[in-house]
Amino acid sequence: MRVTFWGVRGSVATPGPETSAIGGNTSCVQVTCSDGTEIVLDCGTGVRALGNLHVASRPPGAVSILVTHHHFDHVEGLRFYAPIFLSDFALDLYPLPAPLGKKQSSPLDQFNGTTFPMKTDALVSKINQKIERREKFRIGPATISRLPLNHPGGASGIRIAEGGRSVCYMTDDELNPPNGHITTPKEIASFVRETDLLIHDAQYVPSDYPAKRGWGHSLVEEVLELAIAARCQRLALFHHDPSRTDEQVFAIERDARARMRDRGFPGDVFAAREGVSVKL
Ligand SMILES: [Zn+2]
Ligand SMILES: [Zn+2]
Known part of the structure; x- marks a missing residue:
């Protein structure tokens, strides 16, 4: 498998000279399986450039x-x-399943003719929307x-194994x-145990607290503890705060590496950045 980062920024896109080394696009990670199967994790603004690649290479x-x-x-x-927008393209789209009895929303809801000029009838590709409720399935x-x-509002962590x-x-x-856990750190550690690459939300540092406590993002130091407890091989700090410049993200990365060295963590720790590819 190969994992490539196309968007690593949290909350809102941050173009500009102060963020160009890490990248300003919002969440998008490409996972390419050994047989060429393409699995894309989230479609923040980073998916635009990946889409151009998909058009050029037309994966079968x-x-x-x-x-x-x-x-x-x-x-x-x-x-x-x-x-x-291409008729010979097929997409399997997996939204976050709504709780039973609640209305299902979809990333396709944006194609509404109001906040975006096009409606879903402009999408001539074959889009197969899959409301997958199983905890485990195959692609x-x-x-x-x-x-x-x-x-807030729910989110799901994803493990891909091949x-x-x-x-x-x-x-x-x-x-x-x-205000209490949906899933405890112990359960999360068990889910990510011994993974080759843990990509985890690490948006905040202690000075962001307490103002942003409860906003649904983690402190870097908590993520380091998780990677140690779960014996992960590599850790990518992800969903960088939009207020953070490249220099500030690099400082967080340096500090994280020093802390993990002191703790005897054998793997690599890095701040996810656009364009970086990791072979597993
Ligand atoms: Zn987010
Ligand atoms: Zn969110």
């Missing part, structure tokens, strides 16, 4: 987009994902597992929320 199989939840920063790029050669996270390797994509998640 369907692309699957799995969405952790429907906050704008995780779905807003779908409007500019060029393949969905191509990969086994997908999902776990509810601690986030050929003895795995990646866990855990955003948006507040490991220690002020």
